Amino acid sequence: MPVYRLTQRPVFPPAYLAEKANGLLAVGGDLSRERLLRAYAGGIFPWYSPGDPLLWWSPDPRALLFPAEFHLSRRNRRYLKNSGFSVCRDTAFTAVIKACAETPRRHEAGTWITPEMQVAYCDLHRAGYAHSIEIFQGHKLVGGLYGIGLGRCFFAESMFSLVDHASKAALVDLVSRARRRKFHFIDVQFLTPHLKQFGVREISRRDYLLRLERALKKPTERKVWSD
Numbered sequence: 001m002p003v004y005r006l007t008q009r010p011v012f013p014p015a016y017l018a019e020k021a022n023g024l025l026a027v028g029g030d031l032s033r034e035r036l037l038r039a040y041a042g043g044i045f046p047w048y049s050p051g052d053p054l055l056w057w058s059p060d061p062r063a064l065l066f067p068a069e070f071h072l073s074r075r076n077r078r079y080l081k082n083s084g085f086s087v088c089r090d091t092a093f094t095a096v097i098k099a100c101a102e103t104p105r106r107h108e109a110g111t112w113i114t115p116e117m118q119v120a121y122c123d124l125h126r127a128g129y130a131h132s133i134e135i136f137q138g139h140k141l142v143g144g145l146y147g148i149g150l151g152r153c154f155f156a157e158s159m160f161s162l163v164d165h166a167s168k169a170a171l172v173d174l175v176s177r178a179r180r181r182k183f184h185f186i187d188v189q190f191l192t193p194h195l196k197q198f199g200v201r202e203i204s205r206r207d208y209l210l211r212l213e214r215a216l217k218k219p220t221e222r223k224v225w226s227d
Contacts, residue, residue, distance in 0.1 A: 003027055006056070010035035015043040015058035015209060023059030023205075030054070031120035033127060040148055040155050041216055043209050045189065050114050060205035063191035065156075067178040069199040076168060085142075085169045088134045089177075089225035093125045094118075096132040096144040100158035113158060121157070124148060128222030133170045137163065145170045147186075151216035154178060155187045171198065177225065184215040 004013045006029035018025035048055040101113035124130035135143035143166020145159035161167040
């Protein structure tokens with residue numbers, strides 16, 4: 001499959017045209033609000049390293065967490081119950097995305113959350129599309145995650161932990177909200193051993209795009225996550 005070069009118009013080729021081997025679909029374009037929203041609604045997301053051109057992906061298979069299939073071990077549940085963590089939502093989006101970019105990760109060097117991406121997702125947050133969940137110990141932000149909510153699905157972009165299990169606490173809160181709001185799925189893009197323990201599984205891109213189309217028929221709630 002060819003890799004498509006985007007123009008100034010915020011449009012994409014269909015996601016099913018992405019390369020089968022790695023999911024790369026297109027190069028170029030920008031991170032404008034309109035383009036990002038069209039990308040996610042089409043099953044596409046940006047992912048690139050600093051200094052590289054802007055790359056757009058739609059992998060096959062796709063990793064999803066279905067809220068009803070979420071699993072957390074008894075040990076982790078006991079730990080979180082006694083952790084002393086407090087949870088907030090949409091109160092520190094900028095701090096969360098910055099921490100996701102700067103917190104070192106095992107088996108990873110550098111970050112794909114460039115300064116330009118941080119600016120773009122903060123704009124989506126102000127517009128009511130991007131959300132964060134924040135985990136505090138006392139007054140210190142120790143973990144969290146952020147992503148985009150469209151229709152009845154959530155596209156989880158990244159999470160971080162400064163202390164053990166803080167990101168798990170954020171994920172638990174996200175799943176709880178997803179259940180209450182009847183989200184069809186949480187899109188985590190790629191399956192990892194860490195995510196697999198929570199019930200994340202892969203489906204084909206074809207199945208994913210069908211599920212995404214159904215989820216996007218529901219209206220998007222563009223408001224602060226306060227409950």
